[in-house]
Amino acid sequence: MGGAYEALRAGGPDNITAVIADVVELDSLADGTAPDTQPQVVGAAFALDGKSLWFSGYAGKATLMHITLDKGAKADALPIPALKEDAVAYIAQNPVRSNELVIATYKRNLFLSQDQGRTWKPMATDGDTHD
Numbered sequence: 001m002g003g004a005y006e007a008l009r010a011g012g013p014d015n016i017t018a019v020i021a022d023v024v025e026l027d028s029l030a031d032g033t034a035p036d037t038q039p040q041v042v043g044a045a046f047a048l049d050g051k052s053l054w055f056s057g058y059a060g061k062a063t064l065m066h067i068t069l070d071k072g073a074k075a076d077a078l079p080i081p082a083l084k085e086d087a088v089a090y091i092a093q094n095p096v097r098s099n100e101l102v103i104a105t106y107k108r109n110l111f112l113s114q115d116q117g118r119t120w121k122p123m124a125t126d127g128d129t130h131d
Contacts, residue, residue, distance in 0.1 A: 045091040048098060054078075054117070056088030056103070064088055064103065066117065078117040083109070 043056040057063045062083040067075040086107040094100035101113045108127035111120040
């Protein structure tokens with residue numbers, strides 16, 4: 001496990017933003033925004049192998065990122081469905097099929113990805129499940 005993982009374990013969940021800031025160089029986002037305008041981390045989950053982390057943020061729009069826990073690693077933005085005034089609250093990886101992820105939003109929307117977050121299928125909208 002990387003130093004960031006150990007720091008998070010030692011500091012607990014309140015330390016998640018500091019760990020992400022340590023792993024991700026916060027000079028600027030891919031879109032050129034300054035660190036003080038970057039999304040606030042609102043959700044995070046370790047990959048089941050413990051080698052990477054998914055985290056979500058919000059700064060006017062929802063974001064979902066994936067990063068390995070190596071020093072100097074760069075976070076990759078994952079495409080997510082358009083979320084109007086909503087953000088990803090929970091991120092989960094299927095323990096049997098590691099390519100499957102589920103995200104749940106604050107407004108009770110639920111999406112499934114079967115390709116590590118490249119595409120998403122809606123499973124519930126406003127708490128109502130899809131057929």
